[in-house]
Amino acid sequence: MTVAQLPIVDFGLFLHGNPDQQEHAAKKLVESLVNHGFVRLTNHGISQEFVQQIWEWDRAFFQLPEEVKMKIVHHPGSDLQRGWSRKGTETTSRLRKENAESSPKGKGELLDEKEHFDCGPRGDTEFPNKFPSEGDLPGFKTFVEQYFDIVQHVSLNIMRACEVGFRMPKNSLVDRCIPASSELRMLHYPPVSLDRLQSGTIKRAWPHTDFGIITLLFQDSLGGLEFEDRNKPFTFVPIIPSDENELIVNTSQTFQRWTNGVVKAGLHQVNVPPHMSSITEGCIPERYSSVFFLKAHREVSVGPIDQFVTEERPAMYPDITALQYQQEMTEILY
Ligand SMILES: O=C(O)CCC(=O)C(=O)O
Numbered sequence: 001m002t003v004a005q006l007p008i009v010d011f012g013l014f015l016h017g018n019p020d021q022q023e024h025a026a027k028k029l030v031e032s033l034v035n036h037g038f039v040r041l042t043n044h045g046i047s048q049e050f051v052q053q054i055w056e057w058d059r060a061f062f063q064l065p066e067e068v069k070m071k072i073v074h075h076p077g078s079d080l081q082r083g084w085s086r087k088g089t090e091t092t093s094r095l096r097k098e099n100a101e102s103s104p105k106g107k108g109e110l111l112d113e114k115e116h117f118d119c120g121p122r123g124d125t126e127f128p129n130k131f132p133s134e135g136d137l138p139g140f141k142t143f144v145e146q147y148f149d150i151v152q153h154v155s156l157n158i159m160r161a162c163e164v165g166f167r168m169p170k171n172s173l174v175d176r177c178i179p180a181s182s183e184l185r186m187l188h189y190p191p192v193s194l195d196r197l198q199s200g201t202i203k204r205a206w207p208h209t210d211f212g213i214i215t216l217l218f219q220d221s222l223g224g225l226e227f228e229d230r231n232k233p234f235t236f237v238p239i240i241p242s243d244e245n246e247l248i249v250n251t252s253q254t255f256q257r258w259t260n261g262v263v264k265a266g267l268h269q270v271n272v273p274p275h276m277s278s279i280t281e282g283c284i285p286e287r288y289s290s291v292f293f294l295k296a297h298r299e300v301s302v303g304p305i306d307q308f309v310t311e312e313r314p315a316m317y318p319d320i321t322a323l324q325y326q327q328e329m330t331e332i333l334y
């Protein structure tokens, strides 16, 4: 498996093509999600100009002084993530036992070298969003709320393509995502010395799978995101950005559960950028990325959907609500 083989789907054909083109694009998308847990999309409906604005706001937020970010700090526990999570709080290594097995003995917990900002849907009363005040970062809240709406809309179009690709009744996936319960995240990976990374206890993000249905991701031109080569389990292949407008999509745990294991969640990590992998000393520069976790509506079950349960393939997952599942997983992370 080489990098070039991670399929790229022209999503414009699904959005605007004739029925044959739509069917073809949907099948190619689903095939890649089933085979790799990942796909790359072009013509997804988010403009290059908008993606540039994501980077501007991403930088502006993380450049705020620590005491300003502290005003909206996220408190560890099972509550959904809101506001600023400082370096060392979210610990992806806890999600897979293979991480602990690979850790150098006696050196403490495996930590993520990253900070992030998370928010949920506009006006969420159960888990209110935490934005910097207008005085601290004017315009940020307005931009992020608009970004959330745009990317939720794109995600639902991807769900529509999955319905076509799996021959599911129209809206059977989309209806499970309304009202919106997704989460939007902006990430900053500070510069880090190779010494620290080589200690074996630090990574930008440890191998993990996400909890929602699918994750949509933009990464800056530095790169570093890697997906599992399923021919060699727990080994990883870099996704080299073709341009910053390329949308990377990966499958997550809720999709695996709904499809009773037919779609497996895409395992991924964030590593040293591919063009720097042979460097042995010095620092790797900071990196920005932004991800959108498309989530099921909180009251919807994340147990298998009937279509995927058969006598030969009995239900592999229990019927719990999306919120229960999310809270169980968040508690492990923090
Ligand atoms: O920054 C990235 O490329 C990946 C981030 C990620 O995997 C996550 O936040 O779940």
Ligand SMILES: [Fe+2]
Pocket (backbone or CB within 6 Å): 208, 209, 210, 268
């Ligand atoms: Fe992830």
